[in-house]
Amino acid sequence: MATPGPVTPEAPFKPSQPPVIEGFNPSVHIHQEGFKEKFLRKTRENPMVPIGCLGTAAALTYGLYCFHQGHSQRSQFMMRTRIAAQGFTVAAILLGLAASAMKSRS
Incomplete structure (x- = not known):
């Protein structure tokens, strides 16, 4: 059984300061991004996701309205249209993730 080598004294932990991690430099944001700004930025990056979400919500709402009115076929x-819109939304999310992964590699 090997004995561990000598322990080098490190600087004491200071809770008021972030930990020092070798090779990691945290970026300091001068401007915090709000909900509206982040939503608009994400929509510009992948506009198909909000379109799919709106389509899903519209199909669900109209389908429930038709159910309430007694139009069972409609x-x-x-x-079924809602399921297709949900599939479109999931595919848009996956394609957006793939595109951002390819973008970050280059």
């Missing part, structure tokens, strides 16, 4: 059609 309600079923809108629920």
